[in-house]
Amino acid sequence: MTADLFEAVPDVRASCEAMAEGAVLLRGFARPFESEIIAALRVIVAQAPFRRMFTPGGHQMSMAMTSCGSAGWVTDRSGYRYDGIDPNSGQPWPAMPPVFRVLAVQAAAGAGFADFAPDACLINRYAPGARMSLHQDRDERDFAAPIVSVSLGLPAIFLFGGPKRADKPKRYRLEHGDVVVWGGPSRLFFHGVAPLADGEHAVVGRQRINLTFRKAR
Ligand code: MD3
Numbered sequence: 001m002t003a004d005l006f007e008a009v010p011d012v013r014a015s016c017e018a019m020a021e022g023a024v025l026l027r028g029f030a031r032p033f034e035s036e037i038i039a040a041l042r043v044i045v046a047q048a049p050f051r052r053m054f055t056p057g058g059h060q061m062s063m064a065m066t067s068c069g070s071a072g073w074v075t076d077r078s079g080y081r082y083d084g085i086d087p088n089s090g091q092p093w094p095a096m097p098p099v100f101r102v103l104a105v106q107a108a109a110g111a112g113f114a115d116f117a118p119d120a121c122l123i124n125r126y127a128p129g130a131r132m133s134l135h136q137d138r139d140e141r142d143f144a145a146p147i148v149s150v151s152l153g154l155p156a157i158f159l160f161g162g163p164k165r166a167d168k169p170k171r172y173r174l175e176h177g178d179v180v181v182w183g184g185p186s187r188l189f190f191h192g193v194a195p196l197a198d199g200e201h202a203v204v205g206r207q208r209i210n211l212t213f214r215k216a217r
């Protein structure tokens with residue numbers, strides 16, 4: 001991380017769009033951080049490779065995941081949870097790189113959430129065809145803390161529902177560098193990702209990577 005990272009942050013007001021109460025889309029907010037994020041990702045993935053986990057119901061997820069930070073998200077036969085240890089290696093998850101933390105904290109602050117202190121960053125990788133079905137994120141202890149998501153690589157159609165599963169989702173195209181802060185009432189809204197369309201991204205290749213920063217514990 002370099003000092004001029006802080007000076008490279010775009011003016012939040014210029015690219016701010018409200019998706020719902022508490023949900024703020026910051027188009028391109030991660031672009032100034034792009035090369036440092038990708039370099040840091042390579043180091044994380046060397047230590048904690050992407051893996052396709054199984055849900056407690058025995059289904060294998062179509063996207064591959066890993067984590068960094070003091071807690072990572074794990075699913076297996078016994079259920080979903082945050083755990084300090086990567087079950088694949090038996091070691092702690094890789095530390096959260098300073099550039100990740102700076103990006104997440106600045107985005108949260110720009111959306112009105114001062115003092116965001118993420119302890120977990122989930123890293124999802126979508127190959128063409130991979131998807132995420134509608135769900136809520138409820139495994140974190142404190143729903144007052146927002147979730148910050150960062151989209152990298154191929155564009156995805158993000159499905160953004162409401163507080164009830166039956167609420168008809170709105171569709172948003174999330175592109176490389178887009179950041180969304182999900183707080184307030186939207187923190188518990190149902191959401192998902194439509195099957196990823198094939199393509200080639202100039203920097204990230206034939207995939208989409210999504211980072212989500214959370215206060216898990
Ligand atoms: C809205 N990931 O990891 S990021 C997830 O693109 C997840 O990989 C998706 O849903 C992805 O749980 C969507 C956007 C997102 C993340 C968390 C949310 C939207 C959210 C929590 C509450 C409401």
Ligand code: FE
Nearest residue numbers: 135136137191
């Ligand atoms: Fe989610």
